[in-house]
Amino acid sequence: MTTAASPVPRLEIRNLVRAFEGRRVVDDVSLTIMPGQVTCLLGPSGCGKSTTLRMIAGVEMQDSGEIWADGELVCNTIFRVPPERRGIGLMFQDFALFPHLSVARNVAFGLSGSAEEKRARVEELLHRVDMSRHIDSFPHQLSGGEQQRVALARALAPRPRIMLMDEPFSGLDNRLRDGIRDHTLTLLKEEDTAVLLVTHEPEEAMRMGDEIALMRNGKIVQQGAPYNVYTRPVDRATVSFFSDANVLQATVNGALANTPFGRFLAPGIADGTEVDIVFRPQHVRIDFDRQGSGPLPTPRDGVAARGTVLRARFLGHESLVEFRMDYDGSVLKATVPNVFLPSAGKVMWLTIPRDRCFVFPAVKHP
Missing domain, CATH: 2.40.50.140 (Nucleic acid-binding proteins)
Incomplete structure (x- = not known):
């Protein structure tokens, strides 16, 4: 009798440690994220969330620990896949669109393939984020919400297997935020992308996360489904x-x-x-x-x-x-x-x- 193989995590980080001036800002952090899953790394400012994200992206090296993607080692303290080859998309609070490039060229930036293939991918994504009419516009001609949708399309264009998001919605006003968050979540799940979203807002984590990893002083103090973290807190500070x-x-x-x-x-x-x-x-x-x-x-x-x-x-x-x-x-x-x-x-x-x-x-x- 054969048993089905366990699904392989899209992203797995094992015992990550990063210290500055002798202080561990990331202290033995481990996470597992499956394809199509959104995990919210939640915690107050300065708890180590963004440093964790930067290590996964490859822009900062860990002192110890490992990063795996689809069952393959991405980085430890000896072996390291360059950031551009990790298949990881990035979205930040600063949309970082190129001001001198049109919407189409922003989305196409970093795509490989023929001009026809790139144009088809750009048109597909702009249609999915309802920005087709702005394909020839420039960033300064767009509202904040429109820029956010272009940034999402650009991040999704190379079909990343993993998406890292660092407070990407905090620059939007409340009227726009909920709709754009929900639209973003739908697109990411359709692409079967594993998402690690950093936020300091519990409401955002509850709304977007399949799981919440609550971080404090460099450590993950509790992890689980939003309902369980909220209704079964591990300590007074979590409540x-x-x-x-x-x-x-x-x-x-x-x-x-x-x-x-x-x-x-x-x-x-x-x-x-x-x-x-x-x-x-x-x-x-x-x-x-x-x-x-x-x-x-x-x-x-x-x-x-x-x-x-x-x-x-x-x-x-x-x-x-x-x-x-x-x-x-x-x-x-x-x-x-x-x-x-x-x-x-x-x-x-x-x-x-x-x-x-x-x-x-x-x-x-x-």
């Missing part, structure tokens, strides 16, 4: 990176953490350990005051705690309400769909559904 977060401090006793909102399960955490109980504003439940009382305790929502409205603001698709809590004077945030604007000074009761909370060992701040 906070994707959204606002409220935090309660408590100490574990008998696998339970006692708080003004009742007890929280803390399985596997030793007694006496200080923990952070983290929950997002959209998961806070708000109830009205009933002559000094709130809702009765339940196993799902725990005990209600009383707070006073500090301010409420409508944000377009939801309302943000901030509360000064009675138990210690801290501020908790809650978001509510649509319009909910209680007046400042109003007393209300808050509960926290247990299935929406994360319990982590406490982060010690200096």
